[in-house]
Amino acid sequence: MAAVKKSVSVKDVARLAGVSEQTVSRTVHDSPSVRPETKERVRAAMRELGYRPNFAGRSLRRGKFKTVGVAMFNITGTGNLDRMEGFAAAADKHGYAITLTKVDGHPYTLESASSRMSALPVDGMVVIMNRMPADFGTFEPLPGMQTVLVTMLEHPLCSTVDNDQFDCSRQVVEYLLGRGHKTVHFISCPERSLSGMRREEGWRETLRAHGIEPPRLVRGDWTAQSGYAAGQALAEDPTCTAIYASNDAMAYGCIRGLESCGRRVPEDVSVVGVDDSLGDIVPDRRLTTVRFDNKRVGMWAVDKIADADGGASGVEHMLIPGVLVEGDTVRDLR
């Protein structure tokens, strides 16, 4: 039994095929300047030896990794799976791979994400920013490392992309007003959520743009429990005919809360959520909600990096609008 060779290189293939290393390399890249018969001979040698190109050697030579790093401060988060779907899809399209890293946030800084990535084989990086990093204003991306932030905030040096939360609220409020409601009540989320705050602004400003003074909001904490409590509280206000909750869990909780007080949905009160996260969980009641295209957000981020890698960069800020999906929890008052 012959000793097992550590790894098969172009050199070994070249020797077996009786050609130069360069011709092997050319065959790997399917260069037109290699005779078909020669190619076949080389390919046969590759098969026989079980050759597979070494990523490190290639990257070292080329100075490129064809890989995009994704930094997350917490992996379990609404929409992350869809975003990854987008990362993977776009990466595939460009022939890139995705490297995932969880970054510990103590404190939560872009700098820590950046330095974590710098030691990894990546050409660019995406940071999923759920909260506000301490150094957002002063952060400078590593030279030569295209950096895209997933956030609604604009950054002077990094491209950014995210769902348009402001527009989401605009759509919901105008939809409800358009169906005859005099005002829209709001169940918000904890104040540390960037996207939630933006939804709140959108709700407030859209109402004002229509000459309506926003009613007192009810603060929730994303859970259906808090929506339930909010629903019970709002049930006592007879003028409340339309409620907009900052996510679906709270919206659904709210419906149950209203019902527990004898208010019917949508006959007495219309309810709208955000996220389209319930799917068909509640089979006899399709919630009216806003569906975001997180996959597209993910794709945009990776596209940006791959494109920059091949030429012009330039900082861009992209907001992707969601789509309002009608269920049967809204009544037309007109």
Add this chain to the structure above:
Amino acid sequence: MAAVKKSVSVKDVARLAGVSEQTVSRTVHDSPSVRPETKERVRAAMRELGYRPNFAGRSLRRGKFKTVGVAMFNITGTGNLDRMEGFAAAADKHGYAITLTKVDGHPYTLESASSRMSALPVDGMVVIMNRMPADFGTFEPLPGMQTVLVTMLEHPLCSTVDNDQFDCSRQVVEYLLGRGHKTVHFISCPERSLSGMRREEGWRETLRAHGIEPPRLVRGDWTAQSGYAAGQALAEDPTCTAIYASNDAMAYGCIRGLESCGRRVPEDVSVVGVDDSLGDIVPDRRLTTVRFDNKRVGMWAVDKIADADGGASGVEHMLIPGVLVEGDTVRDLR
């Protein structure tokens, strides 16, 4: 303005610090055989030049990437986010990175996942197997590439790990029987789901082990809609007092279906789901369900690869039991 150098190498740092390249390397690795003052001088040079070690050069030299590849046939799947949390946590612990790849399955084979990974900078790979690959029995992992499959099936050449779906059903059935129910009805899932089939077997065999002939099962399709229909169908059977649904969406749909026929839960019928995926979505009704530890599954897979990388390998098969979480949808008949 001086021209921007492509990238800073140990050579540049060595020149500026007035030491050899080797001393720079030693400083990077914090070797004890470098004088503290020298180290400081080198570190100052690194800072000044913005040096960061080149992954490709290092990997080429070492023959290791310190990276684990994760291959998925579809990214959006129950528990994938938690598994990734586990991958990332274990990778962190071992100083590894995670590279994510979506593999197109036409046909769905382990071979395609393996060859996709072979061109990437990874030392080992994890395949998340949702369905049954065509080549499961005959697949051979790439030499030198530790391969772990996330599946309940055992494989002769690859280590495997997954939630114990059989035991899950055993727990549920014994829990319900233990509370006085004479038998347990089952809402299953589509037959192509490996884990679902295993749940079905567990339900059937546990009942038989208790001398009970399993009643006719109702086939669902994971959706709450199908659970709703199943609930309505089972409502007509007055002997049906306990229902076990193969996931929470169907369980919840089933509850609504039963209620729509005038049967109350848990007064008339007890219902149990699987997955703990509803969380608190339904605020006034905590579903009795089984919670899986997908994070632990992910960690086990990466641990296995990292450990094998540092020494002994050996094929292992690991099943991680879930935990039954009591809600208020089960009535005690004793």
Add this chain to the structure above:
DNA sequence: TTGCACAATGGCAACGTTAACATTTGGGTA
């Protein structure tokens, strides 16, 4: 016949890092 264009292939060097070995230096001991 000569010259030239072009197709096919080969030789060489360099990418950045580090293991293995080699060298220098200073301090202590016989």
Add this chain to the structure above:
DNA sequence: TACCCAAATGTTAACGTTGCCATTGTGCAA
């Protein structure tokens, strides 16, 4: 004083790939 040892640092080569340039061969027009 001569010697040795250990600490600190330096030199060399190699990991696998591929861009650049050189070389060889072949057919065709002048």
